[in-house]
């Protein structure tokens with residue numbers, strides 16, 4: 034990549050980058066200059082550099098890349114000393130934590146910032162320093178920000194980018210000003226606070242005792258006060274403006290919390306703490322713009338499921354996802370405190386929870402499925418500070434569209450790569466006829482969704498073209514704020530959790546046949562919600578037990594709302610052995626324990642009326658069909674193509690890879706039952722695909738390897754442990 038690279042400075046960052054260039058053979062010759070002879074000698078002794086120079090001008094002679102890796106305040110004097118020695122085509126780059134002062138220094142020295150100068154900042158420091166602290170993997174999966182100027186040569190920027198990518202970094206570009214503003218908040222301010230806290234404590238007379246008894250909190254909060262003082266001294270001056278502005282914002286925050294404590298305002302204190310705790314967890318995901326699970330786990334999460342085994346015992350799968358979303362939404366919009374038990378602590382429902390925290394609602398938990406929501410009433414939501422990040426969750430985005438369309442403030446909703454491909458015009462269109470100003474700003478009516486607040490909505494009469502509970506619910510929710518009546522007719526029955534829960538919160542919703550009516554202007558009153566286990570999660574075990582010889586399993590406390598029981602109907606039509614026990618009503622939703630025993634399944638033509646009632650269960654039903662005797666035909670299910678993945682194509686591909694005869698059609702699939710082989714399949718980040726193929730191993734002749742499984746955490750945290758406990762030979766591998 035380069036013939037001769039010269040480093041000015043060989044501290045942690047410089048020497049780590051030199052190690053990368055060596056390890057990856059990206060430079061024929063590496064030389065360096067340092068203020069310390071010892072550093073140069075050490076670097077030569079360990080084979081890091083070919084030659085060391087006391088004078089920076091000597092080091093840069095003949096170099097095609099010069100890396101400035103010394104403290105930022107030395108930039109101007111170093112540039113002065115090398116000005117005559119760098120060639121006209123030499124690329125210059127730096128690694129400083131501030132960019133404005135570096136660029137200004139370059140402009141002063143050269144008259145204008147040279148076109149081959151590419152300012153850069155690897156965000157990979159640590160409190161360690163020195164040539165021996167460097168590591169070749171320091172930059173792996175870290176971000177490097179480049180801040181090229183409008184006149185910087187594109188090819189030079191591209192070469193510097195390639196170098197950092199070779200170091201394993203993710204390279205971003207932004208303006209110099211933006212960089213300094215962002216870093217002031219995320220890096221410089223925390224260092225400022227850590228240094229000043231430790232200094233303040235160290236000044237106290239009993240400081241020895243204080244440090245002796247210092248607990249983990251002190252250690253964690255102040256780790257970075259062990260960083261290089263000279264470097265941070267320079268940074269504090271170099272980005273003075275940015276740091277002071279960040280400090281002012283911080284001081285206001287401290288004052289707010291202080292005042293709340295002084296006033297014994299427990300709700301305000303709890304609000305600040307719960308929002309902060311959640312934000313700490315959430316920011317990483319929002320910034321990465323990917324599914325939470327993926328960010329936590331950038332590697333491929335693979336399921337390896339050995340053939341055979343059976344399912345036995347009692348299993349309680351996590352809470353219903355649809356009901357969990359709605360409990361947060363209605364609880365937030367209600368007057369009073371709503372307590373939820375059995376809440377699904379999966380990423381999708383947590384995205385909804387975070388959205389309401391972003392809009393100022395105080396929400397305690399979740400802890401062991403318990404959530405306490407301090408409702409703010411229908412007019413109490415506040416403008417969120419940023420775009421609302423819905424992760425992988427279509428339900429969050431479509432239901433929230435209805436709520437946000439009626440607020441006074443503007444909002445934007447974004448999602449992960451899967452959600453960013455899903456159709457949003459289906460909800461935007463009816464909301465527009467109600468008077469909403471809503472845009473789908475993606476390429477094909479897809480997210481981000483942008484909503485202008487302050488619109489007066491009016492009720493509509495809407496005949497839904499697709500059977501979608503999300504669209505129905507989004508329009509119904511908007512109807513809470515609309516003038517007059519909103520009347521919705523569905524082409525086929527879809528899940529009615531919104532209607533039931535609205536009634537549970539004391540709101541009048543009328544259902545007559547396929548028509549639902551709601552009038553705006555009422556209020557929601559807080560209530561308690563017991564979320565049953567999710568029949569869509571139980572479905573994997575129903576299919577698993579049906580296909581596995583010897584299986585006999587009881588699924589506890591499963592929601593059997595009549596609009597969700599397609600899986601029971603279809604499996605029974607195929608000859609499945611399912612018994613409902615202890616049927617009861619819990620919080621307005623029917624619930625039962627379901628016993629499932631192995632049965633000889635037969636292929637069927639699936640009843641189209643069952644399609645919306647089993648819409649999320651087809652990935653697992655396709656596995657049942659593959660194990661059945663004869664042919665199974667599904668039609669009328671084109672909706673499957675616009676879920677987290679194209680569930681028709683992705684399931685067909687996987688089944689074919691395992692030797693099953695599967696033929697995808699535009700609106701369904703034809704599957705010939707027969708033996709299932711072992712092999713490798715890809716879930717395309719779709720939780721339900723991953724879990725369905727895991728169950729297929731119960732009847733396969735070889736191990737099934739399933740790739741890209743991190744998103745199982747969106748709807749079914751703990752799936753692997755629960756399935757293993759019941760008898761599936763599943764393990765997780767990261768690679």
Ligand SMILES: O=C(O)C1=C[C@@H](OP(=O)(O)O)[C@@H](O)[C@H](O)C1
Nearest residue numbers: 355428500501502503504648649
């Ligand atoms: O309203 C809901 O909670 C859901 C409705 C269904 O989506 P559609 O409305 O797109 O069919 C379903 O697939 C989704 O998992 C949850």
Ligand SMILES: C=C(OP(=O)(O)O)C(=O)O
Nearest residue numbers: 425426427428429649676
């Ligand atoms: C389609 C699903 O969810 P959502 O639309 O909320 O992403 C699902 O869970 O299968």
